[in-house]
Structure formats: structure tokens, C-alpha cells
Amino acid sequence: MTDCLYAEHLSSGYGNHTIVKDVDLVLPEHKISVIIGSNGCGKSTLLKTLCKLVLPSNGAVYLNNKDIHKYPSKALAKNLGLMPQSPIVPEGITVADLVARGRFPYRQPLKGMSKEDYQIVSEAMDMMGISDLADRCVDELSGGQRQRVWLALALAQDTDILLLDEPTTFLDISYQIEILDLLTELNQKKGTTIAMVLHDINLSARYADYIFAISNGKLLAHGTPEEIINEEIIREVYGLNSKIIKDPITQRPMIIPIGKCK
Amino acid sequence: MKKQTREIIERVYHHQRKRIITITIILCIILCILMALSMMLGNTFYSLNTVIQSLLYENIPGASFTVNTLRFPRMLAGVFCGIAFGMAGNTFQKMLGNPLASPDIIGVTSGASTVAVFCILILHWSGNAVSIGAILGGMLVAFLIYRLSQGIGSNNGRMILIGLGFQAFLQAVISYIILRAAQYDVANALRWLSGSLNNVTIEEAVRIVIVVIFMGSSLVYLSRRLMLLQLGEDFATTLGLNIQRTKLLLIVNAIILSAVATSISGPIAAVSFLSGPIITRICKGNQANMLQAGLMGAILVLAGDLVAQNLLPARYPVGIITGILGAPYLLLMLFRMNHKGG
Numbered sequence: 360m361t362d363c364l365y366a367e368h369l370s371s372g373y374g375n376h377t378i379v380k381d382v383d384l385v386l387p388e389h390k391i392s393v394i395i396g397s398n399g400c401g402k403s404t405l406l407k408t409l410c411k412l413v414l415p416s417n418g419a420v421y422l423n424n425k426d427i428h429k430y431p432s433k434a435l436a437k438n439l440g441l442m443p444q445s446p447i448v449p450e451g452i453t454v455a456d457l458v459a460r461g462r463f464p465y466r467q468p469l470k471g472m473s474k475e476d477y478q479i480v481s482e483a484m485d486m487m488g489i490s491d492l493a494d495r496c497v498d499e500l501s502g503g504q505r506q507r508v509w510l511a512l513a514l515a516q517d518t519d520i521l522l523l524d525e526p527t528t529f530l531d532i533s534y535q536i537e538i539l540d541l542l543t544e545l546n547q548k549k550g551t552t553i554a555m556v557l558h559d560i561n562l563s564a565r566y567a568d569y570i571f572a573i574s575n576g577k578l579l580a581h582g583t584p585e586e587i588i589n590e591e592i593i594r595e596v597y598g599l600n601s602k603i604i605k606d607p608i609t610q611r612p613m614i615i616p617i618g619k620c621k
Numbered sequence: 622m623k624k625q626t627r628e629i630i631e632r633v634y635h636h637q638r639k640r641i642i643t644i645t646i647i648l649c650i651i652l653c654i655l656m657a658l659s660m661m662l663g664n665t666f667y668s669l670n671t672v673i674q675s676l677l678y679e680n681i682p683g684a685s686f687t688v689n690t691l692r693f694p695r696m697l698a699g700v701f702c703g704i705a706f707g708m709a710g711n712t713f714q715k716m717l718g719n720p721l722a723s724p725d726i727i728g729v730t731s732g733a734s735t736v737a738v739f740c741i742l743i744l745h746w747s748g749n750a751v752s753i754g755a756i757l758g759g760m761l762v763a764f765l766i767y768r769l770s771q772g773i774g775s776n777n778g779r780m781i782l783i784g785l786g787f788q789a790f791l792q793a794v795i796s797y798i799i800l801r802a803a804q805y806d807v808a809n810a811l812r813w814l815s816g817s818l819n820n821v822t823i824e825e826a827v828r829i830v831i832v833v834i835f836m837g838s839s840l841v842y843l844s845r846r847l848m849l850l851q852l853g854e855d856f857a858t859t860l861g862l863n864i865q866r867t868k869l870l871l872i873v874n875a876i877i878l879s880a881v882a883t884s885i886s887g888p889i890a891a892v893s894f895l896s897g898p899i900i901t902r903i904c905k906g907n908q909a910n911m912l913q914a915g916l917m918g919a920i921l922v923l924a925g926d927l928v929a930q931n932l933l934p935a936r937y938p939v940g941i942i943t944g945i946l947g948a949p950y951l952l953l954m955l956f957r958m959n960h961k962g963g
Contacts, residue, residue, distance in 0.1 A: 410859050436861030443855035447718065449848075452907035455633045463849055464861040468842065472634070481627040490626045493633040516860065 362438050362519040362552070363388055364409065368418030371408040377416060378404045380576040386520065391546050392554040393563040396573035397597050402556045403444065403524055405573060409554070410441045410522050422520075436464035440518035442509055444525050448497050454508050455493040458484055461515030483514035486548075487541060503534035510541065521545075523555035527562070535559070539566045564588045564611045572596050588612035641904055641913070648916040652700070655923040659696045660688060662931050695818045697826040698885055699926050699939070700919045701833045702818075703892060705882035707918020708833075708840050708911055710893025711900070712875040715847055715909060716868065717777045720954055723893040724763075724879040727784025730893070731791035732762025733883035734813040738795050741813070742802040752825070752884035755813075759880030762787055767872065816889030816940030818926055825885045832881045836874045837915060843871055844909035851907070890940040891947020892921050898950075921946075 365385040372378040378401040386392055396402040407413040409420050411427050420427045427435055449457075461483070462476045472480070484490045487507040492500065497508055506526065513521055526542070527535040543566060545551050557563045563570060564584040571581045574596045580587055589612070593601050599616055606613040660672045667675075667684050675685045676693065710723035724730050736758025740746040746754070766787060770780040795814065799807060812819065846867045849857040854864050879893065896918040900910045925942040 407855075412855055412858055432858075432863055433861035436859060439859070441855065441859040443853065443859075445853075446856050447851065447853040449715075449718065449851040449907040451901060451905065452851075453633075453637070453905070455630065455637065456906045456908065457852075459634070460849060460852065461860065463845065466845070468845070471638075477631055477634070478627070481630040484630055485623075485626050490630055493630050494636070512856075 362423055364420065364422050364439065364520050364552070364554075366409065366418065366420045369405075369408060369415055369420060370417035371404060371413050371415045373404075373413070378576050379408055381418070382573075382576075382578045384571060384578060384581065386552055386554050387569050388552050389546070389550045390552065390568040391543065391566060392552075392569045392571060393567035394554065394556045394571045394573060395558075395560060395563050395596065400573050400596075401576040402573045406441075406522055406524050406554070406556055410439055411435065412441070433464040436516065436518075438518055438520060440513045440516045440521045442513045442521070442523045442526060444528065446509055448505070450498065452497050453493070454484070454489060454495055454497055454500075454511075455480075457497055457508060458511045458515050461512040461517075464516065479517055480515050483511040486514060486545070487511040502530055503537060506530060506534065506538055507541070510538070514545070518551070520552045520554070523553070525556050525558065527557065527559070535562065542566070560588065560593070560614045561606070564613065565606065565609055584611050588614065637906055637908075641908065641910070644904055645913055645916070648913060648920065652916055652920050652923070655920060655927065656696055656700060659699065659923055659927055660692050662927065663687065663692060690823075694821045694823040694826040695926075696923070697823075698821040698829060699818050699922045701826070701829040702882040702886040702889065703919030703922030704833050704837060704915035705829060705878040705918070706889060706892040706922070707896035708837055708915040709875040709879035709882075710895075710918070711897035711909075711911060711914035712840055712847065712871050713893075714897045716850055716871055717780060718851060719777065719781055720894075720898050722777075722781050722784070723897070724759075724875065725888055725891065725893045726788060726951075727766065727781060728787030728791055729759050729763045729766070729784070729876060729879055730883045730888040731788050731795070733759035733880045734888050735791045735794050735798075736761075737813045737884065737887075738798050742798050742806050745806075752828075752881075755884035756877075756880040759883060760876055762791070763872065763876045763880075812887040812938065814887070814940075815938050815944060816887035817938030818886055818922075819938065821885060829882055829885050832878060833915075836878045837911075839870070839874045840878075841911045843867065843874070844911045847871060847909045847911075848907075886922075887938075887940065889922055889925075890944030891950070892918050892925075892943050894947055895921060895943070895950060 367383055369382045370377055370380055382405060394402045394405060404413055408415055422438060458480055459472065462480060484493060487510050489507050489511055492504065497505060526538055539562060542553055546553050567584055570584055570587040572579045572587055572592055579595060580592050588603060590601055590603055593599060593614060601617055602615045603612050604615060657669055661667055661669060665687065667688060671681060671684050672688050675681045675688045713722045713724055714720050733755040737751050737755040740751045740754045766780060766784050769783050846862055849860055849862045850867060858864055896914045900913045900917050904910050904913060921943055922939060926939040929937040929939050929942045
């Protein structure tokens with residue numbers, strides 16, 4: 360059986376401030392879902408609530424029909440992974456060392472890495488194309504390489520579901536495409552269910568199988584890119600006038616913002 | 622994946638492991654040499670043979686008192702206080718991700734010292750009562766720092782700033798108490814300012830040995846969790862770590878080590894602060910290196926004490942020597958942080 364993550368009547372926030380309001384969603388299994396929405400609309404908070412980082416104030420998140428807060432933390436970590444937006448790079452850490460930390464939920468206390476640990480860590484590095492960087496310091500790497508190292512860590516965690524909080528921020532366009540291609544490959548090869556927050560609507564439309572549009576903490580609409588990326592929904596979500604055309608490469612919808620165009 | 626790729630990656634791990642094991646062995650050898658030297662050197666030189674004989678078998682006139690009663694507790698306390706300081710400092714620095722976060726910079730050891738000075742000079746206590754007071758003082762300050770730094774979001778930076786504030790305040794309190802005290806008490810209280818292994822009794826040495834065995838092995842056990850904390854709380858949580866419990870366990874163990882060691886040797890300057898960063902520099906990578914940091918602490922204390930006792934014109938407390946090492950490093954740290962912008 361594969362893992363299924365869904366939320367029912369989910370509300371959450373910080374302190375008394377509710378950010379996510381009454382969201383019901385089911386992450387489509389083995390698909391890539393993208394959460395879009397304007398700045399501060401609650402999409403990151405929603406993602407964090409889905410993986411236990413923010414407590415729900417109402418409703419709950421379920422993994423295989425069981426509330427995620429009822430799982431022992433290591434058991435949950437074997438099923439549900441997250442790549443946070445800005446993880447901390449410990450000073451002087453090597454790539455190999457960092458990626459190996461993804462094996463934590465599987466390792467026995469005080470024991471070294473098992474054969475399986477080595478196998479999975481190596482596979483993760485190989486898939487992200489960083490095997491030849493294994494003994495390098497993470498501080499010395501470029502932004503794109505670093506992001507691949509973090510992804511390899513999340514892969515080493517070997518979960519069926521992977522959540523990513525803006526995995527392409529601070530990367531230039533070629534690295535953005537590289538990371539999204541790698542995620543697509545991961546989804547196709549291993550069937551990993553992926554859900555991520557993205558800012559770029561065109562990239563979302565191109566890489567997503569399914570899109571959740573969030574506005575003001577509420578789930579405004581959800582569906583395939585063709586169903587979601589239209590002028591009306593974009594206006595509601597971002598308050599922006601736009602024209603939608605077909606991407607000449609993939610035939611997916613593509614947004615042309617109008618704004619105060621000359 | 623090619624078989625070759627996997628072999629290359631595994632070799633990287635084995636190489637790192639081998640490196641750390643080699644370093645650990647070298648540290649052990651250095652420590653053993655220093656332990657032997659501190660038993661042999663002093664006012665009178667005794668050969669290794671004499672030392673071993675007087676410790677294990679017979680009563681050698683003249684030598685036995687010096688070796689068994691004076692030098693042995695001093696050496697033992699030096700080693701284990703060093704381990705305690707090294708591990709406690711390393712834990713705080715790695716946990717809070719900042720080399721300034723060691724207990725001697727953020728006021729925990731000062732808390733222990735302040736209470737000790739107060740007990741000696743104002744209450745005229747002595748012996749175990751002072752030590753217990755010092756332990757409670759260290760814990761109280763640590764607790765206050767921890768409570769005051771709680772709030773929304775990450776509180777690592779807050780914890781360090783509040784700790785620095787406590788440190789400055791407590792140093793002022795110590796100075797005030799010493800200025801007010803009677804002349805003849807001051808010599809006794811000085812141990813609590815710079816740290817010294819003078820007049821350590823065997824009971825005190827045994828106390829720190831026991832504490833290091835329990836708290837030290839807990840910290841070694843917690844190392845892997847500590848390494849996850851370093852990735853930031855979000856990552857650590859999704860990797861299945863209970864952040865609050867782990868932090869609390871790490872803090873409690875480190876504080877007990879630090880406070881008990883302080884209650885015996887006084888705050889031996891800069892050992893907590895230096896051990897972790899030196900080891901991180903030598904070992905490369907960023908493992909927790911808990912055991913190695915402890916060994917480094919022991920080496921610093923014993924080497925410092927040997928220099929202070931034998932190589933200088935007068936006999937100084939060990940804290941003076943380690944302090945001299947620590948001050949430039951602290952400045953360097955501050956410069957570098959300033960340079961990096963935080």
C-alpha cells in the first residue's frame with residue numbers, strides 16, 4: 360500500500376493568528392502537486408502544517424487514515440519528508456556527512472551505518488548527480504549544487520511523500536529547471552508523491568500534475584493546470600490581470616501578466 | 622547506479638571514519654603522556670617507575686605522600702574537569718550553532734562561581750557546601766537563560782545574548798563581593814575567578830569522575846541527535862527528532878558537567894570555549910565529536926597546569942595559562958563574525 364496524505368477542515372497559524380483556514384485537501388498519490396498563492400497567503404504554513412511543523416488549531420492531517428500527530432516521530436519520518444525553505448548548513452560539513460543524516464529515522468542507536476544505509480545514501484547522491492562532490496565541504500558549493508545536496512538528504516530519508524518549500528528560490532533559471540527536472544525524474548522513477556510550494560506560475564503549470572490555489576488562507580481552487588491556470592483564478596489569487604496562452608513547448612497554460620503594461 | 626559510484630562514496634565515508642579514529646588515538650596518547658608527566662614533575666622529580674609503584678603497591682617514604690595525596694587527585698581532577706568542560710562547551714556550541722555559545726561565555730560557569738564566592742566570602746562556608754552551592758548556582762543561571770530566551774521562533778540567538786548579559790552581570794557581582802571581603806579569605810576565593818587545581822581532594826576528584834562517566838556517556842549517546850539539531854529545527858523535526866526533549870536533555874547534561882567541574886576546579890578559563898572548535902578544525906567535516914572534544918579539554922587543562930606549575934617563574938593557577946590561549950581566539954572569533962556579518 361502506498362501512503363496517502365490528506366487534510367480535513369484544517370486550520371492553523373501562529374499564536375492566536377489563524378493563517379490557514381478550513382482547508383480540505385487530498386494529495387494525489389504518485390503525482391506532483393504544486394501549491395500556489397500570493398505572498399503571505401498561507402501556502403508555506405499549509406505545507407508546514409501538513410508535516411507536523413505547525414500545530415493545527417482545528418481539523419487534522421491524516422496519513423493512511425491516522426492523524427500525523429499520533430505517529431511516533433521516527434515512524435512518521437519514514438513516510439513523510441520535507442525540504443524546508445532555508446535549512447542551515449553546519450559549518451565545515453561535507454556532502455557525504457550531510458546526506459547521511461537523512462538516515463536518522465532508520466538507524467540503530469550507537470551503531471554505524473548499515474549496508475542498506477550506504478546503498479540508499481549512495482543512490483540518493485547518484486540520482487542528484489553529486490557523487491563526485493561527496494568529500495567536498497557544502498560551504499564551498501554553488502547554490503544549485505547545494506540545493507541538490509539538500510534534495511539528496513531528503514531522498515536518503517526514503518519517504519513515499521516529499522514536501523518541498525520553495526525549492527527553487529534564490530536559484531537562477533537553469534538551476535530552477537534542473538531541480539524541477541530532478542523532482543520529475545524522482546516522481547517517475549520511484550513514484551514519490553511530491554507536493555511543493557512554487558512562486559513561478561509558468562513553472563508550476565509546466566511541472567505540476569495538480570495545482571492547489573490558495574487565497575487568504577483558504578483553498579480557492581484545485582485541479583489540473585489546465586483547470587486552474589485561467590485568467591479568472593489568477594485574478595482572484597494574485598489580484599492581477601493576465602492573459603493565458605499555450606506554452607509552445609508543452610502546450611500547458613502559460614501566463615502573460617498585463618499589469619500597467621505600456 | 623554503477624557499482625563504481627557506490628564504492629567511491631563508501632570510500633569517502635570510510636576515509637572520514639578512519640581519520641576520526643586516528644585522531645582519537647593520537648589524542649589518547651597525548652593525554653596519557655601528559656598524565657604521566659603531571660605525576661612525575663613538580664618540586665621533586667619522581668621516575669615513572671616510582672610513581673607506579675607508590676600508586677599500586679607499596680609505601681615509598683617521601684614519594685608516596687606527594688604522589689598519592691597531592692599529585693594523583695590533582696591529575697585526576699585535571700583530566701576529568703577538562704573532559705567535562707570540553708564536552709559541555711562542545712554541546713552548547715554545536716547545539717546553538719555558534720562558537721560563542723560555550724558555558725563560560727554565556728554565564729553558566731559564572732553562575733557557579735558567583736554562588737561559590739558568595740558562600741566563601743559572605744557566608745563563610747567551606748568544603749562540600751560550597752560545591753553544592755556552585756552546582757545549584759550554575760543550574761539556576763542556565764534555567765533563567767533558558768526560560769528568558771523562550772518565545773516565538775528560533776531562540777538560539779536570544780539565548781546567547783541573554784547569556785552574555787548574565788555573564789557581564791555576574792562578573793560584576795563577583796568583583797563586588799571580592800572588594801568587600803576580608804583580605805585573608807580572598808586567596809581562597811580566587812580559585813573561583815580563574816580556575817585552579819590547587820588543593821583538590823581525592824573525594825572531589827572521584828565526584829567529577831562519576832559525573833563524567835554518567836553525563837559524558839549520555840552526551841556521546843545524544844551526539845547523533847545533536848547533529849540533526851544542527852540542520853535547523855524544521856529539518857530535525859521532519860527527520861523524526863523530538864526537538865524540545867533533545868534540547869532539554871543536552872542542556873541538562875552539559876550544565877551538570879559544567880557546574881560540577883566548576884565546583885571543583887573553578888571556571889578554568891576558555892577550556893569549554895576552545896576544545897570544540899579546535900577539534901572541529903582538526904577532524905574536518907562536522908560530526909558531533911563529543912568524545913574528542915572531551916579529550917581535547919583534558920589535554921588543555923593538563924598541559925596548561927604543567928606549564929603553569931613547572932615552566933613559569935612563579936606557580937600560577939592553570940586558568941591563567943588557558944585564559945591566555947582563549948583571549949586571542951575570542952577576539953579572532955569576534956572579528957570573523959563581524960566580517961561575515963553575523
